[in-house]
Amino acid sequence: MSSNLTESTLTLPDAIPKRVKRVGRPRWAIIGEQALELLIRISGISAIVFVLAIFFFVFKEALPVLYSHNFSIKEFLFSTQWYPTSVSNVRYGTFALLVGSVTVTLLSMAIAVPFGLGAAIYISEFCGPRQKETLKIIIELLAAIPSVVWGFIGLTVISKLITTITGTAVGVNLLNGSIILALMSVPIIVSIGEDALKAVPDSFREAGMAMGTTRWQLILRVLLPAAKNGLLAAVLLGVGRAVGETMAVLMATGHSVKIPHGVFDSVRTLTANIAAELGEAAAGSPHYRVLFLTGILLFVITFIVNLTADFVIRGIKRK
Amino acid sequence: MDTNVTTDSLEYGVLTKDLNLWYGKFQALKSVSMSVKKGQITSLIGPSGCGKTTLLRCFNRINERFSYVRTAGEIVILGKNIYDSDVSLIELRKNVGMVFQRPNPLPISVYENVVFGLKVHTPRKQLKKSVLDETVEKSLNEVGLWDDLKDRLKTKATSLQLEQQQKLCIARLLPLKPDIILMDEPCSALDVEGTHAIEELMFTLRNKYTIIIVTHNMSQARRASDECVFMLLGELIEHSRTEELFINPKNPKTAEYIEGRYG
Ligand SMILES: Nc1ncnc2c1ncn2[C@@H]1O[C@H](COP(=O)(O)OP(=O)(O)OP(=O)(O)O)[C@@H](O)[C@H]1O
Ligand SMILES: [Mg+2]
Numbered sequence: 001m002s003s004n005l006t007e008s009t010l011t012l013p014d015a016i017p018k019r020v021k022r023v024g025r026p027r028w029a030i031i032g033e034q035a036l037e038l039l040i041r042i043s044g045i046s047a048i049v050f051v052l053a054i055f056f057f058v059f060k061e062a063l064p065v066l067y068s069h070n071f072s073i074k075e076f077l078f079s080t081q082w083y084p085t086s087v088s089n090v091r092y093g094t095f096a097l098l099v100g101s102v103t104v105t106l107l108s109m110a111i112a113v114p115f116g117l118g119a120a121i122y123i124s125e126f127c128g129p130r131q132k133e134t135l136k137i138i139i140e141l142l143a144a145i146p147s148v149v150w151g152f153i154g155l156t157v158i159s160k161l162i163t164t165i166t167g168t169a170v171g172v173n174l175l176n177g178s179i180i181l182a183l184m185s186v187p188i189i190v191s192i193g194e195d196a197l198k199a200v201p202d203s204f205r206e207a208g209m210a211m212g213t214t215r216w217q218l219i220l221r222v223l224l225p226a227a228k229n230g231l232l233a234a235v236l237l238g239v240g241r242a243v244g245e246t247m248a249v250l251m252a253t254g255h256s257v258k259i260p261h262g263v264f265d266s267v268r269t270l271t272a273n274i275a276a277e278l279g280e281a282a283a284g285s286p287h288y289r290v291l292f293l294t295g296i297l298l299f300v301i302t303f304i305v306n307l308t309a310d311f312v313i314r315g316i317k318r319k
Numbered sequence: 320m321d322t323n324v325t326t327d328s329l330e331y332g333v334l335t336k337d338l339n340l341w342y343g344k345f346q347a348l349k350s351v352s353m354s355v356k357k358g359q360i361t362s363l364i365g366p367s368g369c370g371k372t373t374l375l376r377c378f379n380r381i382n383e384r385f386s387y388v389r390t391a392g393e394i395v396i397l398g399k400n401i402y403d404s405d406v407s408l409i410e411l412r413k414n415v416g417m418v419f420q421r422p423n424p425l426p427i428s429v430y431e432n433v434v435f436g437l438k439v440h441t442p443r444k445q446l447k448k449s450v451l452d453e454t455v456e457k458s459l460n461e462v463g464l465w466d467d468l469k470d471r472l473k474t475k476a477t478s479l480q481l482e483q484q485q486k487l488c489i490a491r492l493l494p495l496k497p498d499i500i501l502m503d504e505p506c507s508a509l510d511v512e513g514t515h516a517i518e519e520l521m522f523t524l525r526n527k528y529t530i531i532i533v534t535h536n537m538s539q540a541r542r543a544s545d546e547c548v549f550m551l552l553g554e555l556i557e558h559s560r561t562e563e564l565f566i567n568p569k570n571p572k573t574a575e576y577i578e579g580r581y582g
Pocket of ligand 1: 366
């Protein structure tokens with residue numbers, strides 16, 4: 001295609017004789033561009049390939065256990081009995097783990113959402129530019145702390161705090177894990193929430209102010225409704241972080257498989273369970289396969305959370 | 320320029336005395352003294368950047384949301400200097416409503432937009448559904464939107480046509496029974512028909528409210544205002560009856576402007 005174009009330029013008038021004007025581009029540039037395009041396409045497709053490969057692998061490892069004689073899917077989902085290494089009577093009930101994951105997530109969100117959104121509102125609406133920069137840097141630092149370090153803090157600092165303040169015997173428990181998870185998700189909630197508030201047009205603020213709102217009314221009646229999609233996204237990303245977190249909860253929640261009856265009970269989450277036991281389970285054993293199945297369960301949960309989030313946000317948008 | 324500032328100030332909707340305003344180091348208003356008559360439409364005209372918006376935004380003190388704004392002088396509204404330390408910004412803004420250049424209804428329903436002011440200013444217990452409903456009908460009727468929107472009160476206000484949005488922005492001021500309505504180029508985002516409709520609306524609101532309108536559009540000032548204020552570079556140059564100012568301007572600068580010699 002390029003050669004045709006270059007050819008046609010040869011019939012230019014004599015005014016510019018010596019230099020042949022090129023309309024087409026040199027071959028190497030075209031090849032280079034095509035190569036680049038290919039590269040980009042490959043990286044795009046590779047994402048799909050990787051996801052499929054992971055699915056394939058996880059399912060391949062997990063599915064055979066469904067046909068094993070001492071496994072029942074009903075027990076897996078609804079039993080609280082998790083005795084994967086019992087010699088006489090193995091039981092693979094993950095219900096307690098599921099409850100552990102859910103309670104830790106909910107409690108952590110109960111702590112993190114008010115703090116996170118409060119901080120986002122403070123940063124976006126109340127503080128001066130200097131303070132804003134400082135706070136944002138600090139929050140980024142908070143987000144940069146590795147989860148092992150958080151687990152470590154839970155195990156030592158928070159655990160000690162909980163036992164001295166409340167007098168309970170064991171400091172690593174549901175409350176501890178939730179506090180740690182809350183601290184880990186607050187930075188996400190703050191930064192996404194702040195973005196959402198920043199995106200609210202100034203004209204809305206002026207409209208509210210000119211109607212005589214107090215600062216507080218402006219936030220409640222103008223900013224929150226205007227930014228609700230973004231704020232919801234912030235919260236859901238926080239939930240995502242909390243559900244998927246492994247290392248910190250493994251260290252901070254006490255790791256006992258039971259349905260908690262209070263915030264001072266120890267729990268174990270689905271993620272922590274996989275992380276703790278996969279190394280010990282013999283490859284290909286039913287225990288090993290059940291752990292993979294737990295992974296699938298986890299995937300289903302996060303998928304449902306994301307999908308609901310999507311629907312909620314879209315529902316709001318349609319309104 | 321204004322000699323009878325001391326006459327009964329209640330005859331005037333807005334009085335400014337020696338008003339100065341600085342954005343940081345830049346002085347945007349220079350010793351502005353003017354008196355706006357109650358129940359009339361007063362237009363502010365002048366070339367771009369002369370401080371019309373700035374002056375208007377002083378009257379409800381919304382300029383002060385920027386920390387670098389500094390003002391000196393007096394603005395008397397309803398017999399009270401609004402810069403006095405005991406003035407409540409909330410009460411002031413309840414009495415002085417503002418319509419912005421870009422229609423800015425809030426991203427909530429039409430209904431909620433109209434009752435927004437009431438909800439903000441009355442304790443929740445005193446708000447009856449019937450009162451709110453009545454208010455919505457009355458306010459929308461007053462701006463001529465009721466027939467168009469009575470079946471769409473639940474739609475999001477930001478999805479209306481611009482003209483409807485701007486009318487709604489006027490309607491939402493009315494339940495608070497303001498004395499003064501400030502309008503900053505309320506028609507600049509509208510087409511000819513929308514402009515016409517808003518002007519009609521201004522006429523119906525005159526007498527009941529003191530209206531101050533900023534406009535770039537000379538013929539609009541001429542058509543729609545009783546009095547006219549010409550500003551230049553932050554100063555008030557001339558203030559007189561509209562016919563007078565356009566037919567027989569006293570200041571040569573005014574004459575030059577209305578003949579179209581500035582931008
Ligand atoms: N927020 C602000 N910060 C700093 N300077 C400002 C600000 N707003 C306005 N100014 C300056 O003050 C002067 C007056 O501005 P103003 O917006 O009042 O003019 P205007 O007469 O309304 O102009 P226009 O007809 O273009 O709307 C201008 O020089 C402008 O640059
Ligand atoms: Mg302006």
